[in-house]
Amino acid sequence: MEHPSTLISSRSKTSPKQLLVALAGNPNCGKTSLFNALTKLKQKVGNYPGVTVEKKIGRMMGSTPDRSVDILDLPGTYSLAVRSPDEQVARDVLLGQMPDTPRPDVVVCVVDAGNLERNLYLVSQIKDLGLPIIVVLNMMDAVKREGKVIDLVRLSQRLDAPIVPTVAMKEIGIEELKKEILQGTRRVSTQRLQLPENLQHPIERLVQVLKEEHGLNPSLAYSEALIILSKEDLKNEPLVIHSPAVKEVIMDIRQSLDQQEINWRSAAIEARYAGIQNILKDVVQQNSPRRISWSERIDRILMDKFFGWVFFWGIMGMMFFMIFSVATIPMNWIDGSFARLSDGLKTFLPPSELRDLLTDGVIAGVGGVVIFLPQILILFFFIGLLQDTGYMARAAFIMDRVMSKAGLHGKSFIPLLSSFACAIPGIMATRAIENPKDRLVTILVAPWMSCSARLPVYTILIATILPAASAWQKAGIMLFLYLLGILGAFAAAVILKRTILKGSTPFFIMEMPPYRWPSLRSVILQMWERSCLFLKKAGTIIFSLSILLWVLMSYPKSPSADISAQLNHSFAGRAGHLLEPLIKPLGFDWRIGIGLIGSFAAREVFVSTMNIVFNIGNADNHTEPLRAAFAQATWPDGSPLFTPLTCMSLLVFYIYAMQCLSTVAVVRRETNGWKWPVFQLVYMTGFAYLASLSVYQFGKLLNF
């Protein structure tokens, strides 16, 4: 925790030629569209140090060398009274207390013009901080549609700040905003929130003691005083903890307010809202009578007790149809291209170790990464679309009841659903969950949603257990495997919430923004950003593990030319043998052990590794040769290796084990440290081992 005395010093100052502009505003106010319109694609995305809050910074279009403007997109928040990491970051940046981020020179407060009353609450808080502000009234088109007129001149006077009306999605008003940023006269408003009489003196006292104790400047002291007064729980307030005098004054003020029957918890907040209502009463005119908005009409259908479900499952079904059916077309194409490339190189180059490294290591590695792209792109496209239209909040609203049974949040639903395609985008999507504990639980259980990389493994093992089963029977078993994963995830969430992640009761207070037309550009931009991140994080790991795997399977060289004999002789083969005593109780031999090792790159690598183990040539997409090989495989004593029981045990292991190292890397990034990914790796794999052990051992007892 920062010592309070540093509160006033801004860490570094930008030169006068360089301007840092912070964009602040509520979630759903169109801040991101505005950011994109101002910066085009010149933006950098990273994390703030020490937290997993996204830091987006971009160079404003039209910046010149002698006057460049950087735009910082702050996380969307409703308030500056710090309760979430997002609010902490927004506040710290605006106060100039964020390491490696200088204090902004100007704050552009983005406001949803169709929802002025609540949006101006944050503006009012920001005004207290003593920075020059520009108020952007975004989504002005919605105001007109609702038959309202806003007197911009008077609003500007009343807020004592310049106002720029915009429609960011259609890039209306952007030039005017740039002009205001570059040329506007910047001054700090001295206007203060009008407090009710009985609150004026107490706040004055608090301001005084904050100035004396912590050396705060007047505007900052005022801002802090209003926030601290309303907060019941002061144990995380550095200004109070570090100074007994402040605490004494607060307690005294609260006591005297209690005696006057004034609720100090709500008084300052109510005064703020009263001030806003007072302004709006003079500024907003309702011309045509208020009618029900089209967004509300849509909700009557989409939130209907019957059609709501139809639409919800329809959308989710479509998403999965795209991921599991349509995506296979480019995936097969990618698979084929890489195979052709590899074959081509094999005929073109004379046999050598370098050639093998290129074809079996590098090309296979790159192919193993790219093959995931179609699914990932589709997934991020849908997530972006759901977010931009506002349906994401409705999905959370519909599913909250179910999710809350496991102690999760309605917003956990989409990340968990996404994890059926791949846990990585699912885990990345958890950033929409504000409560850090809800978010962490969602991350910790997400990999138990069976991802698409497990499908090839499930398919081959089901075919081995029941070679003659109909497609329906196989689908039924598949569904059962998915259910086992879901049940595991929900049980784990319940347990985690009651044990190590116990905390104050999480709450669900969520804005339902009106529906909006999505902008294809912004959806594609999001899709692009996320996919790049996927390639960077998962791609490098899958690629390097593929190469490592090739090395482990190719060296040391065996005298025999037979690839199965080579594998037996290799490091991987030796590792498999080494692993055998550990996995024999689960019914696995050393060859399956090699497959398990290979799965660290991606679970589907199990199948290609097994193809090598059982010396099956280019089998590509056909399971039959491998299934036949499985049926013939035996232990050294001649008993069959892939009994139905072994297959069941292996299936259970694949459902629950945390094998995907890319997921581990992404969890490390998203939780900002090694603690949680390591915990996850241990608890999931440990559970998988015990579950497989019980399946195999009990099965044997029951003579399966």
Next chain:
Amino acid sequence: MVQVRLSQMLAGQSGQVAELKGQADICQRLLEMGITRGITLEVVRFAPLGDPIDIKLRGYHLSLRRKEAEAILIQT
């Protein structure tokens, strides 16, 4: 004057906020979202599974669980 909890109201009903009474952090969040004394609240609908609730206030929609809605006392 009759006071009821928001959680006991039916879809389509509306009333004025009389008081917030409940867990401090929940109340503060509700206040900051604009649920202050005297403001008019309308229960728009319940989710298909009965919880959470979609309410309308200050011209926008907010959803909250029945448990949170218990903290809001409404004058009808």
